[in-house]
Each structure stands twice: as structure tokens, then as C-alpha cells.
Amino acid sequence: MPAEFDVAIIGLGAMGSAAAAFAASRGARVIGIEAHYPAHALSSSHGDSRLIRLGYFEDPSYVPLLKRAYENWRALEARLREEILTVTGVLQIGRPDSKIVSGTLASCKMHGLTHELLDKHEMARRYPAFALDDDEIGLLDPQGGYIRPEAAIMGFLKLAAGDGAELHFGERVEAISPDADGVTVISANGRYRARKVIVATGAWIAELVPELVSKAQPIRQVVAWYQPEDGFIAQPGRMTCFLRDDGENGSFFGFPAIGADGVKIGRHAHFREPIDPTLPNPPVNDADTELLDTFARKRLPKAASHRIRATTCRYTMLPSEDFLIDFVPGNRNVVVSSACSGHGFKFTSVIGEILSDLALDGGTKLPTSLFSFERHFPKG
Ligand SMILES: Cc1cc2nc3c(=O)[nH]c(=O)nc-3n(C[C@H](O)[C@H](O)[C@H](O)COP(=O)(O)OP(=O)(O)OC[C@H]3O[C@@H](n4cnc5c(N)ncnc54)[C@H](O)[C@@H]3O)c2cc1C
Structure with missing residues (x-):
């Protein structure tokens, strides 16, 4: 044929x-x-939003592809006459030796990418949404943001x-x-x-x-949206998108209040819970919301104050x-x-x-x- x-x-x-x-x-x-x-x-x-960042902690060899991805996103927007990618900056928070901070720094240095290192006081001054530990620093990727x-x-x-x-x-x-x-x-x-x-x-x-x-291996992922107690500090511009190494609690990601549902939070790989893709995702349960609410209370107390919704998604993990x-x-x-x-x-x-x-x-x-x-x- x-x-x-x-x-x-x-x-x-x-x-x-x-x-x-x-x-x-x-x-x-x-x-x-x-x-x-x-x-x-x-x-x-x-789920409304996905992070994009140029300094890549996972492996610096992704950076040339990211540069091409940015060009192609802008070309897509030009053809559609619609904004798809919004630059807000991505703040990567953690201890200096955490993989997120040290890996992003190595990637930025290797590829000569613009970035800023911020101590706790400077982060708190610029971005009051984040509650910080004394030994945490932030690496701001000013090219970072989110895609719809x-x-x-x-x-x-x-x-x-x-x-x-x-x-x-x-x-x-x-x-x-x-x-x-x-x-x-x-x-x-x-x-x-x-x-x-x-x-x-x-x-x-x-x-x-x-x-x-x-x-x-497909695994179950959960994200939740929160209304801020202080709406001002959760607005894009006053709050960046972020990645946060939260030590033994894992790595969290999040977005400012870019839509009516407010600040969105998730933990990378959540509970690494394998799923059968032929079945519907198990619905959001108390353990899911407890994990995300605990992070919100501790790390974003005024920006992510009241959970209004949560949903499931799927990652497909390769080793x-x-x-x-x-x-x-x-x-x-x-x-x-x-x-x-x-x-x-x-x-x-x-x-x-x-x-x-x-x-x-x-x-x-x-x-x-x-x-x-x-x-x-x-x-x-
Ligand atoms: C909660 C969450 C947060 C994430 N955050 C980020 C982030 O911040 N930044 C980032 O870069 N990435 C992020 N990711 C990862 C990113 O979303 C994925 O890499 C991406 O969506 C994968 O796209 P895909 O095309 O492989 O899969 P999908 O978009 O799922 O597409 C697969 C499609 O195949 C269809 N399909 C399946 N089987 C068949 C069949 N037999 N016949 C016909 N159609 C079929 C399905 O219906 C589906 O539409 C996140 C993922 C999740 C779940």
C-alpha cells in the first residue's frame, strides 16, 4: 500500500x-x-503554567537547546500574535551547595548567562512572598518565566x-x-x-x-492553587516563579498569582507514586494536600494562605x-x-x-x- x-x-x-x-x-x-x-x-x-529557565541545574548541556526553544517560542507567538511565554524571572532558592543553586550557577557560568546571586536579606527585600532560612541564598535567572x-x-x-x-x-x-x-x-x-x-x-x-x-514509568503528580493573604506580594513582578530546594523535604516549584486561582505550588515528582496509565489518576487525597499545605504555610505564609483547588497530573520518568x-x-x-x-x-x-x-x-x-x-x- x-x-x-x-x-x-x-x-x-x-x-x-x-x-x-x-x-x-x-x-x-x-x-x-x-x-x-x-x-x-x-x-x-x-494546569495553566509551566516553568521555563535558561540556566539549567539538571545539566548545562541543555542550555543550547533552551536557547533554541526560546527563539522558537517567540516565533510561535509571532505567528499566532499571542503571548505564550511570559518572563517573570525564576528565583532558585536553597543552600549554596544544593543542586538547584550550585547546578544553576555552574550552568550560568559555563554558558556566560546573566544571573544574580542574592543573599537572604536582598531576597526578602525584593520578594517578600518567600520565608527564608538564614543559610539560604537565591539565584535569579532573569530570563526565566512561565509558558501557558x-x-x-x-x-x-x-x-x-x-x-x-x-x-x-x-x-x-x-x-x-x-x-x-x-x-x-x-x-x-x-x-x-x-x-x-x-x-x-x-x-x-x-x-x-x-x-x-x-x-x-508514569507517576502521579499533584499541584495546588492558593489565594494570598496579601495579594500585593503574590503578584508577578513582586513575586517570581521559583524552584526551591527544601532539603530533605524535596524540591518544590511554584508560580506567582498569574491567574484567578492564585499561587500554584507542586513538589517535583510528588510521592513518586507509580500509576497504571490505562486507569484514571487516583484523586487528590489528604496526604497530597498536607504535603503542599505544609510547604505553603512554612515557605509562602502570606502569598499562599488558603488552598482553593488541587489537581492531579502525570510525569513519565526515565531512570x-x-x-x-x-x-x-x-x-x-x-x-x-x-x-x-x-x-x-x-x-x-x-x-x-x-x-x-x-x-x-x-x-x-x-x-x-x-x-x-x-x-x-x-x-x-
Ligand atoms: C504537574 C506538572 C508540572 C510540570 N511542570 C513543568 C515545568 O514547570 N516545566 C517544564 O518544562 N515541564 C514541566 N512538566 C513536564 C511537562 O509538562 C511534560 O514534559 C510535557 O507535558 C510532556 O508532553 P508530552 O507531549 O510528552 O505528553 P502529553 O502532553 O501528555 O501528550 C501525550 C498525548 O498522547 C495522547 N495519547 C496517548 N496514547 C495515545 C494513543 N494510543 N493514541 C492516540 N493518542 C494517544 C494522550 O491523550 C496525550 O494527549 C510538568 C508536568 C506536570 C505533570
């Missing part, structure tokens, strides 16, 4: 919608198939459709059958033939990529917490995107470009050596 499409994209969440936009903008014949509706709240890409995830996904889908991509929603892909000439994609509604397939199914990745069974973006071993017609471990959204705008390059050109000039199958799971 001849290929109807140059590329089939399975999953139109963050990475799949971006890949569809990039591939369609190059004139490729694109089909995108999504099990749910656009920008839905059942997987990993909902639902708006980003809707924007990528709009551009993809405008450039001729065929987008199917409410259609679950049940299997892919790759061969030497291309791939057959099988859903409840039909069969499609494409030269290449991009599998970007987030928490469900292992269902279509058996190489990732028991390696890409190294780096992304996996590569062809499946032994078949260059199947491209896999597993880009979560809780920090993938900010890269969506560059990962879309990478996925499109891999599918349409068989490779990319962007630096992706961190993301190979071989690096994640060396043979032998």
Missing part, C-alpha cells in the same frame, strides 16, 4: 502538536491522531491545521506496524499508511513502544530523568518522543523541531546526544 502521509504523529499533546506544526510548515503530508480532545486535562500538559501550556498546544495545532495537517481527535491508536518501506498505523477508526511515524504518547508511550516497557528522543533501535521509520521526567514542557518548541527533522530528514543538526536510546539503555 503506498504511503498516504509523509509522517503520522500519534499523540497531539505537547510534543506531538509541536511536531505536527513543524512538519506541516515544511510542506510535509502530516496526519496527527489524538485519543482525547485538544489540550485536554488527562495527561501531562494541563494549553495555549501553546492550541497554537501548535492551529498552525499545523493551517498548513494542511490532517488532525484526528477522539481516536485512539491501537497498534503500529513498521516495515522496511514505512509504517501502518491502526486505530479503532481505520488504518493509515505513512513513511514515518512519531510516537509522542506521553504516559502511554510503552503501549506502542515495547522497548520502554518497565523503563518509562536518568533526561529525555529520550530517537529512532527505535533497528527501525528508522519509528521516532520516539519521551520528554517528561517532569521538565519537558519548556523544550516543546525545540523538541517539535527535532522530531520533525528526524522524521523528514533522518537526522537533526540540533544537539540531541543526551537523548539517545544507546545513552539511556546501553547494550551489553
